[in-house]
Amino acid sequence: MAFDEKLMAELELLVKFPRSSLHQGIKIHKNADQDILSAAERLYAKGVIDQPDGGYLTDLGHDLLVHLDQVHSALK
Numbered sequence: 001m002a003f004d005e006k007l008m009a010e011l012e013l014l015v016k017f018p019r020s021s022l023h024q025g026i027k028i029h030k031n032a033d034q035d036i037l038s039a040a041e042r043l044y045a046k047g048v049i050d051q052p053d054g055g056y057l058t059d060l061g062h063d064l065l066v067h068l069d070q071v072h073s074a075l076k
Helices: 005-014 034-045 059-075
Strands: 049-051 054-057
Touching (some): 005 034, 005 059, 034 049
């Protein structure tokens, strides 16, 4: 298994979502870096976020973020 640039961009965007509340999300502006915009669109297509420009994490997105935090904690 390899972590290519697209997957890394998705992971980096995912960890930017707030953890303190399920009612907080992010908005990615149209003038953001194309890699970020594309990552958001892919996360939306995968059902991880509820809008192609950010929005809120879905249940799947919350689960993934918990797992990412666990991996990060274990490896640091």
